[in-house]
Amino acid sequence: MNNERKTYYIDLGSGEISQSKSASTWNYQIEANNEEVTKLREYFDAMQSANWQGFMRAHVPYVQYHYDRENDANDHLLKEVYQMIHDLGDEDAKQHIEAMGVLNPDHNIEP
Template sequence: MEEQKQKYYFNIESGEVLDRPAEPEGHFTLIATGEEIKDLREYLDENYNADWATYGNSHLHPFKDPDREHAEYDHALKEIYAMVYRFGDAEAKNHVRNMGILTEEELHR
């Protein structure tokens, strides 16, 4: 039996995914299954870890090339926005499209 989709509210700044909006504004409305939200949370964790790795390495190894950490962070962030586009309502889709960070191919995976 296929899992039922439900409405979630995602705040990209805090990384919170809730079943009720914490604030009247500042979130994306997503229609997704629990499994799809679990996948989103995995990318949020990946993004968080890559962000800390970049920060830590910049302080501990200031002359080390940070490209790998930046690439991991960028990849996770693009995946997050692709999921916002995929599961988002019309307003979320429009916002992500207007940001211009994803190609047409990335938008329609």
């Protein structure tokens, strides 16, 4: 296992993880090893799947957001991503995530 840390740039909206600072827009800079980047990619893949399931569920209009398991799963995954970015991120990433309050146990992520 390679524990060497490298710099990665994260675009949370697209789920993109890049080693190139100028390849595309990015929100957060992190230092991570291969295992951590793989875990972050798995979270993004799972979020994409949960988003697709949420899209399909959107055709059932009588289910409210806070009773929707797909949205609950996506919210949980998003909090996991924010926690991971906070743990691995530079000082700007840490401060931004702390200011958002998304890691507060009482904070609910809603649209």
